[in-house]
Amino acid sequence: MCTSDPKDKTPHTQDHKEESKHVHTDTDEHDHGGGCCGGEPGWKSHLPLLGGLTILMVMLVLDYGFKIRFSQLIEFFIFGVAYLLSGYQVLNLAFRKAIRLDFFNEFFLMSVATIGAFAIGSFSEGVAVMVFYSIGEWFQDSAVDSAKRSIKALLDIRPDTVTVLRDGKEGVVAPSDVQIGEIIVIKAGEKVALDGDLKSAKGSFNTAALTGESKPDTKITGERILAGMINLNNAVEVTVTALFKDSKLNKILEMVQDATSRKSKTQLFISRFARVYTPIVFALAVMVVFLPFLFVGDYVFRDWLYRGLVFLVISCPCALVVSIPLGYFGGIGLASKNGILFKGSNFLDVMTTIDTVVMDKTGTLTKGVFKVQQVFSVSGDEKELIRIAATVENKSTHPIARAIVAYAGKDFIPLQVETTEVAGKGLSGEIDGKRILAGNTALLDQFKVSYPALLKDEEETIVVIAIDNQYAGHILIADELKPDAAEAILEMHKQGLHTVMLSGDKQSVVDKIAKLLGIDEAYGGLLPEDKVSRLEQLKRAGRHIAFAGDGINDAPVVALADAGIAMGGLGSDATIETADIVIQNDQPGKIVTAIQIGRLTKKIVWQNIALAMSIKIIVLILGAGGIATLWEAVIADVGVALLAILNAVRIQNMKV
Numbered sequence: 001m002c003t004s005d006p007k008d009k010t011p012h013t014q015d016h017k018e019e020s021k022h023v024h025t026d027t028d029e030h031d032h033g034g035g036c037c038g039g040e041p042g043w044k045s046h047l048p049l050l051g052g053l054t055i056l057m058v059m060l061v062l063d064y065g066f067k068i069r070f071s072q073l074i075e076f077f078i079f080g081v082a083y084l085l086s087g088y089q090v091l092n093l094a095f096r097k098a099i100r101l102d103f104f105n106e107f108f109l110m111s112v113a114t115i116g117a118f119a120i121g122s123f124s125e126g127v128a129v130m131v132f133y134s135i136g137e138w139f140q141d142s143a144v145d146s147a148k149r150s151i152k153a154l155l156d157i158r159p160d161t162v163t164v165l166r167d168g169k170e171g172v173v174a175p176s177d178v179q180i181g182e183i184i185v186i187k188a189g190e191k192v193a194l195d196g197d198l199k200s201a202k203g204s205f206n207t208a209a210l211t212g213e214s215k216p217d218t219k220i221t222g223e224r225i226l227a228g229m230i231n232l233n234n235a236v237e238v239t240v241t242a243l244f245k246d247s248k249l250n251k252i253l254e255m256v257q258d259a260t261s262r263k264s265k266t267q268l269f270i271s272r273f274a275r276v277y278t279p280i281v282f283a284l285a286v287m288v289v290f291l292p293f294l295f296v297g298d299y300v301f302r303d304w305l306y307r308g309l310v311f312l313v314i315s316c317p318c319a320l321v322v323s324i325p326l327g328y329f330g331g332i333g334l335a336s337k338n339g340i341l342f343k344g345s346n347f348l349d350v351m352t353t354i355d356t357v358v359m360d361k362t363g364t365l366t367k368g369v370f371k372v373q374q375v376f377s378v379s380g381d382e383k384e385l386i387r388i389a390a391t392v393e394n395k396s397t398h399p400i401a402r403a404i405v406a407y408a409g410k411d412f413i414p415l416q417v418e419t420t421e422v423a424g425k426g427l428s429g430e431i432d433g434k435r436i437l438a439g440n441t442a443l444l445d446q447f448k449v450s451y452p453a454l455l456k457d458e459e460e461t462i463v464v465i466a467i468d469n470q471y472a473g474h475i476l477i478a479d480e481l482k483p484d485a486a487e488a489i490l491e492m493h494k495q496g497l498h499t500v501m502l503s504g505d506k507q508s509v510v511d512k513i514a515k516l517l518g519i520d521e522a523y524g525g526l527l528p529e530d531k532v533s534r535l536e537q538l539k540r541a542g543r544h545i546a547f548a549g550d551g552i553n554d555a556p557v558v559a560l561a562d563a564g565i566a567m568g569g570l571g572s573d574a575t576i577e578t579a580d581i582v583i584q585n586d587q588p589g590k591i592v593t594a595i596q597i598g599r600l601t602k603k604i605v606w607q608n609i610a611l612a613m614s615i616k617i618i619v620l621i622l623g624a625g626g627i628a629t630l631w632e633a634v635i636a637d638v639g640v641a642l643l644a645i646l647n648a649v650r651i652q653n654m655k656v
Helices: 014-022 042-065 072-098 106-119 123-155 248-259 265-290 301-314 318-337 345-351 382-393 399-408 441-446 453-457 485-494 507-517 528-540 552-560 573-578 589-624 630-653
Strands: 162-166 169-173 183-186 196-198 202-206 217-220 236-240 340-342 356-360 371-377 418-422 426-431 434-439 461-467 470-478 498-502 521-523 545-549 563-567 581-583
Touching: 042 072, 042 123, 072 106, 072 123, 106 123, 106 265, 106 301, 123 630, 265 301, 265 318, 301 589, 301 630, 318 340, 318 345, 318 589, 318 630, 340 345, 340 589, 345 563, 345 589, 356 528, 356 552, 371 382, 371 399, 382 399, 382 426, 382 434, 382 461, 382 470, 399 461, 399 470, 434 441, 441 461, 485 498, 485 507, 485 589, 498 507, 498 528, 507 521, 528 545, 528 552, 545 552, 545 589, 552 563, 552 573, 563 573, 581 589, 589 630
Parallel strands: 356 498, 356 545, 498 521, 545 563, 563 581
Antiparallel strands: 162 169, 162 183, 183 236, 196 236, 202 217, 340 581, 371 470, 418 426, 426 434, 434 461, 461 470
16 A cells, blocks of 8 residues: 555555454454444443453452352353453454464454363453453454544535525435526525525635634635535525535545545554564464473463463554554544644655655645736727637636636626637637737736836736737736745744745745745746756755645645645646645635644554553563463553554644
C-alpha cells in the first residue's frame, strides 16, 4: 500500500491488497461476539463472557473469602464451563488460523497459554487470562467501532427525501430521483439534499457539517448551495446542478470512508513488527520452559512451564495493533470536525514532516471573488468594451471572467463568438469578423499588439482588450484577501514553516499581496508548468512541501507536492480529486490546523508504542524470573491495552 512512499495516490495496488490480508484487519477478527460489527448490539452479545466472569468471581470469593475449596475434578468442570463461555470465540479464531498454518497470532498464543494453565492445574488463572483478555478485546472492538462510527456520522447526514417543484406543484421524492435543472424547495430547518444554485433572493445556512464552522452563511441569488447545509430561516428554492450521487457531500463521505483503509507507515511498521515479534516471543517462551533444564540443578518442569505461560500472555501485541489504528481514526475524526478531510492516515504522518507551505493566490489566500473597479476605453464607449469583453469571457469559469460577465449586468446578451484559450494569458475570439483578445499584457505581447507601457506597472489585476490587433482599452479588477490569511501566515511562521506563494497573476500584484501577508517568497506570472518547475526546485533543495490550491490548473502541483491540499468550497473537482487533504471552508488557517492534527496524532501514537513496549518488556523479564504471575501478566496486558485505547480515543475530543 504505502510501503515506500506515503504520497502514493494509488493505494489499490497489489502491494495494498497483500497488506490488507495481513495488516490487523483482524479489526475484523477482533470482533468477539458481534457487539460492534454484527449480531446483537451492545452488552447482550457478550452474555456468555459475562457468565464466565460471574463464575470466576463467585469461585474466587468462595476460595479467598470463605476458604471453601472443591475437589480438583469439580473445579476443573466449573472453571472449564467459565473458560468455554468466555473464550469460545478466541478458541474458534485460533483453530481457524491454525488450520491455515498461522500459529503466530494473539488468538493462538492466548489459547496455548490458557490451556497450558489448565494442564498444570492453575484453573482460576487460566480462566482469568481468558476472561480479562476477552474483556479487553470487547473494549477494543467498541472503541474501534465508535471511532469509525463517529467519522461516518460527521458527514453521513444525507436526507432521505427532498421536496421538488414539478408542474408548479410540490412533491416529495427520493433525492436520487431529482434531475439536473429541477427546482427543489428547502424549508426552514431542513437539510439540503443536492448541490445547486440559490434561486431565491436570499437564504441563511448552517454549513457546520461541511466546514466545521457553526456561524451562519448568508447566500444570495446564484450562489452555490451544497448538500449537507441546513436552511435556517424561510423556505428557499434551489436549482439543482448535480445528481445526488455526484454531490460534494457524497464525495466527501466516500473520501472519509476510504481514508481508514489507507494506512500510515507507522501502522504498517507495527503490523509487520507484530508478525515478526510474535514468533520470536513464542520461541523465547519455549526456551524459558526447556533451557533451564540444562543449567538449573533443581529444575521443576511445572514451575518453568508456568513462567513460559506468563511470558506468552504478556507478549500479546494487541495493545499496539489496535490502539495505533485507533489513534489514526481519532486524528481523521478530529480533522473532519474541523472541516478538514484527510484521504488516508498516511497523510497525517506526511503533515508532520512538512517544513514548507506553498500556496496559490487566488481562491487560497484571496477570496477569489473579483469585482470590476474601473473600465477604460480608447473609444470612450465603456459599455461596448464591457459587452465585447463579457462576450469573450462568457463561457469561462475563471473568477475574473465571472466578474466581467457580472459587471455586464442581467440584461447582457452575448454576441456570437468562438473562443480559444491561450494558457496562462487569456482568450482569443472572433466577433463579426474581428479578432478579439482579452487577457493580460503577455497575451498582447504574443500577438505583437502595442499598448501603453504604464499598464505593465499597474499593481492591480487588469484585463487588456484588443480589437483587430489594436489596443481598445482595459478593465481594472480587484480581489480581496481572506479574513484569516494574515493570521494564517503568521501562525505558519510561528510553527517554523517557510512560506511561498505561486500565482499566474502578474508580479506586481503578487508582490503586493506577499508584502501585506509577510510571505517569505512570491512568484508571479507563472503558467501551470512554471508552478511545477518552482515546486521541483524546492524539492531538489530538500524541502518537504505542502501545496494548497483551488483551481484546475493547480492539480499538477497538488499531485507533485508531498501533501497536496485542495480548498474544497471553491476548489475545482480535479484539484479536490488529486489532493490528499481537502479544506472544506477554504480558510488558509486550516493548513496550520491540519499540520497540528498530524503532529498531535503522531505524538499520541508514539506515546502508546512507548507505553506498551516498556511495560511488556518489564513484565516479560519479571515473568521469566518467576516474579510475575499469570494474574499480573493478564492485568498488565489488558491494562496497557485499555490505557492505550483511552489515550487514542481522547484525540477525537481535543481542540486545535
